[in-house]
Amino acid sequence: MKNPIEVNGRVYQWMQEPLVVVCIDGCEFDYLAEVVKTGKAPFLKSILKDGYAFKGDCVVPSFTNPNNLSIVTGQPPSVHGICGNFFFDPDLKQEVMMNEVKYLRAETVLAKFSQQGAKVAVITAKDKLRKLLGHQIVNGICFSSEKADQCTVEENGISNVLEMVGLPLPSVYSADLSEFVFAAGVKIMESSRPELMYLSTTDYIQHKYAPGTDGANNFYIMMDRYLSQLDALGVTIAITADHGMNAKTKSDGTPNVIYLQDLADHVVGQGNARVILPITDPYVVHHGALGSYATIYIDKVHQEKLINNLNSKAGIFKVLNNAEACAEFELPNDRVGDLVIVSDKNVVLGTSESRHDLSGLDAPLRSHGGISEQTIPLLFNRRLNKQPSKRMRNFDILDLSLNCLDARS
Ligand code: ZN
Ligand code: ZN
DSSP states (O other): OOOOOTTTTTOOOOOOOOOOEETTTTHHHHHHHHHHHTTTOHHHHHHSTTEEEEEEEOOHHHHHHHHHHHHHHHHHHHHHOOOOOOETTTTTTEEEEOSSGGGOOOOOHHHHHHTOOOOOEEEEEEEEGGHHHTTTSSSOOEEEEEEEGGGOOHHOOOOOOHHHHHOOOOOSSSSSHHHHHHHHHHHHHHHHHSSSSEEEEEHHHHHHHOTSSSHHHEEEHHHHHHHHHHTTTTTHHHHHHHOEEEEOOOOSSSBBBEHHHHHHHHHOOTTTTEEEEEOOOSTTTOOOOOOOTTEEEOOOOHHHHHHHHHHHSSTTTEEEEEHHHHHHHHGGGGGSSSSEEEOOOOOEEEEEGOOOOOOOSOOOOOOSSSSGGGGGEEEEEEBBBOOOOOOOOOGGGHHHHHHOOOOOO
């Protein structure tokens, strides 16, 4: 028996059998319930039951990077520091991407186990997460489907990935990008049986298709096939999500947007407020950089006027100052603006109307970011041996998987 490992104040037992943690991007619980109804998802059906399937909460802002980092560190963004894809760097006085490892303030459970001798493999759909997830992993594998053709042993711990998987390089805007993650995961589990594997997909499908539609069901049926294969290899499988997903449209099907920069310019004058949308990333075609969370940098003099205006506006769910937002959502104060705005379930927040290109939206807008997308699934193929007493979080999944599951029966 190896000694338990402490990471960021939490203690993790060694795995009895390989553990595969899957983060399904944008997995509203209904996607799972709906695909099971088709009768074509036997694996998911087998674990969608008492003792195996739970609902919990993700981190707000309900975006991809903050939640993936929470899952692998076991901590909220106040500890690991990653609270969006983008933030306003007050020193540089500009908006910068937050996907460099220099912004990460905590160790990952993946890295810690690898440093203690565990074989670790990480596969992510988009390359934007790869460096953060792979940070300080020793002698492991870490690559993205997006750049699977460029893998080298030095950088990724593996090469010739396309040949190994037997699939072509997928397009970054496709379901294939996620399928590649699973296909590669199964191949690697068959060939080298890593002790700890982390698979993270992309929400391209969830942005486009609502639960129960053919587009969504086909995606989950594909996933079920690979999960069944992993299950048959005798591994623990733990599934969660980075966030949920909701329709963000008016009754006529057009995007339901509040353009905050336009509004702020009108209320407090141009140049007095800067709206940051932390959902912004280089891949915006499927959501137009529109989510239900924004932060605003604004000086004290103008704050009250803007707060009052926003509070009276339909579609705005919550307006918090920096201290309130960081306390409620467990965020790092120095990377959040003076105000945090969360919109209603079916409303998204933009900057200026002229800055959002919605021409790439080929389906009614679905997105995330708010409190309305906070509910996420936690599913296991082994029974949880304790009754969850508190609010479960997606970032408890490693703790639950390593410390609280029954051995295979
Ligand atoms: Zn996501
Ligand atoms: Zn998304």
